[in-house]
Amino acid sequence: xxxxxxxxxxxxxxxxxxxxxxxxxxxxxxxxxxxxxxxxxxxxxxxxxxxxxxxxxxxxxxxxxxxxxxxxxxxxxxxxxxxxxxxxxxxxxxxxxxxxxxxxxxxxxxxxxxxxxxxxxxxxxxxxxxxxxxxxxxxxxxxxxxxxxxxxxxxxxxxxxxxxxxxxxxxxxxxxxxxxxxxxxxxxxxxxxxxxxxxxxxxxxxxxxxxxxxxxxxxxxxxxxxxxxxxxxxxxxxxxxxxxxxxxxxxxxxxxxxxxxxxxxxxxxxxxxxxxxxxxxxxxxxxxxxxxxxxxxxxxxxxxx
Amino acid sequence: xxxxxxxxxxxxxxxxxxxxxxxxxxxxxxxxxxxxxxxxxxxxxxxxxxxxxxxxxxxxxxxxxxxxxxxxxxxxxxxxxxxxxxxxxxxxxxxxxxxxxxxxxxxxxxxxxxxxxxxxxxxxxxxxxxxxxxxxxxxxxxxxxxxxxxxxxxxxxxxxxxxxxxxxxxxxxxxxxxxxxxxxxxxxxxxxxxxxxxxxxxxxxxxxxxxxxxxxxxxxxxxxxxxxxxxxxxxxxxxxxxxxxxxxxxxxxxxxxxxxxxxxxxxxxxxxxxxxxxxxxxxxxxxxxxxxxxxxxxxxxxxxx
Numbered sequence: 001x002x003x004x005x006x007x008x009x010x011x012x013x014x015x016x017x018x019x020x021x022x023x024x025x026x027x028x029x030x031x032x033x034x035x036x037x038x039x040x041x042x043x044x045x046x047x048x049x050x051x052x053x054x055x056x057x058x059x060x061x062x063x064x065x066x067x068x069x070x071x072x073x074x075x076x077x078x079x080x081x082x083x084x085x086x087x088x089x090x091x092x093x094x095x096x097x098x099x100x101x102x103x104x105x106x107x108x109x110x111x112x113x114x115x116x117x118x119x120x121x122x123x124x125x126x127x128x129x130x131x132x133x134x135x136x137x138x139x140x141x142x143x144x145x146x147x148x149x150x151x152x153x154x155x156x157x158x159x160x161x162x163x164x165x166x167x168x169x170x171x172x173x174x175x176x177x178x179x180x181x182x183x184x185x186x187x188x189x190x191x192x193x194x195x196x197x198x199x200x201x202x203x204x205x206x207x208x209x210x211x212x213x214x215x216x217x218x219x220x221x222x223x224x225x226x227x228x229x230x231x232x233x234x235x236x237x238x239x240x241x242x243x244x245x246x247x248x249x250x251x252x253x254x255x256x257x258x259x260x261x262x263x264x265x266x267x268x269x270x271x272x273x274x275x276x277x278x279x280x281x282x283x284x285x286x287x288x289x290x291x292x293x294x295x296x297x298x299x300x301x302x303x304x305x
Numbered sequence: 306x307x308x309x310x311x312x313x314x315x316x317x318x319x320x321x322x323x324x325x326x327x328x329x330x331x332x333x334x335x336x337x338x339x340x341x342x343x344x345x346x347x348x349x350x351x352x353x354x355x356x357x358x359x360x361x362x363x364x365x366x367x368x369x370x371x372x373x374x375x376x377x378x379x380x381x382x383x384x385x386x387x388x389x390x391x392x393x394x395x396x397x398x399x400x401x402x403x404x405x406x407x408x409x410x411x412x413x414x415x416x417x418x419x420x421x422x423x424x425x426x427x428x429x430x431x432x433x434x435x436x437x438x439x440x441x442x443x444x445x446x447x448x449x450x451x452x453x454x455x456x457x458x459x460x461x462x463x464x465x466x467x468x469x470x471x472x473x474x475x476x477x478x479x480x481x482x483x484x485x486x487x488x489x490x491x492x493x494x495x496x497x498x499x500x501x502x503x504x505x506x507x508x509x510x511x512x513x514x515x516x517x518x519x520x521x522x523x524x525x526x527x528x529x530x531x532x533x534x535x536x537x538x539x540x541x542x543x544x545x546x547x548x549x550x551x552x553x554x555x556x557x558x559x560x561x562x563x564x565x566x567x568x569x570x571x572x573x574x575x576x577x578x579x580x581x582x583x584x585x586x587x588x589x590x591x592x593x594x595x596x597x598x599x600x601x602x603x604x605x606x607x608x609x610x
Binding site: 300301 | 392486487489490510511513519520521522523524527529554556558559561562564565595596598599600601602603604605606608
């Protein structure tokens, strides 16, 4: 069950009230792969510049990330710099240097084209469509996007949605895409346009799955300390898709569980800078957090006294 | 198992983007009683002015609300007027006229003093303490408060907390009371000062129960339309306490279920102006919503394909 991710491979400089990380591994494909590979091997497609710390990236292969789809372009790597406010909810982008990412045209290696689970990280929807032209018969395609594309490439994005099974986006994105502030109504608007499911990521307020006339809600995990929110959404996607690929089961009950795996990965991601936390944990830690989620939300209709 | 509420009995004038209600039944004791009495008889203590629409209030007796603790003072009833913004999250208080409520000194009728479940609605903590002096042997005391008392009567409030089992408050209140923005850490601060449990009401983001080293989370129910948020917190308290009194079981598993009953009542309250929604529903409707909550949050660790 090939699990493919196409997205950015970046160098992030992040400042939070708790410290600073410079030129650390980042980008949607990297966070996705670090989280996802805890559950299932990941095939990664992206581009880096000649200055990228390849030794660090190559360490991902030890975890089961296949980097044969990562090309080295002639130029600088994609760099993003941002700063978080005290409550970690407000983020200021200090710098975005696209570098080689500006001319990224995803080329899916022949070995990856049979992937059954495909995650289209947040890139130009035209490129996301190009990826779908290259994969043969995916069982489930999930897709992320952002306000920049919703605004600038709306027609292409809507065309893409016809071929997407799960759209993941956050509150402000779903409101901008649909023009509806009511997120459940907005999700139905999207479902009428292609995707069977919509996942609305709400940061510290959890995540919602809407589809098949049902709504499933997962809170954010109550962490003692949130260190750096960068990459939480892509780590969520890695856990979500990693669980689906590992179990090869796309029924609604299993999508619910995938939401919990996704939320667990998002909660790990924010406990350290960059992808550091994923160096420290193993599948057993993820499973323990999934069980802790049950404890957090489950209740019995008739508890014993 | 007597269930006692002491709180305000008011006339609310509320304007939302969807309409306006003038001089409608309101106040913490009224919302609590309307919700709670769907689950268990309620004994109400409060004060109204000579202008209060007693015929409307007396209709609550048909549902099992005992009004023998409601006195008629010499003066005007407590009136509150407020206006909600488009997203219903921001509320502007247009007018507060305390009337007879300004001199309210709760007198608990002899028939109510054996109450086993006591809810102290949001009034001066000195009065809340006076209530506790009058009840004989409550099994569980829950208490609400607000920033006004946290700020102005902090010492008394801390003294009260020593005698409270469950403190209910919202995000901003718990942060102001404890000086800690991290709500779970803040809840532990409170638990060290008396209450066994803290319930943090987060409006559209649900509610959290903290206690016995555990955290339990209930999301807000995904409603198609929210009409008027007034009274959601007191309706929550009514559902929470009503369930506990009905089952007479204060174990943690049953407190979890009480959180779901509370959230269900809060979700009903906001579907209409004032307490109107409680006129339309019965215990079966509440139970159906509790079951819908299970559907919303439960997941299986190993779902079948």
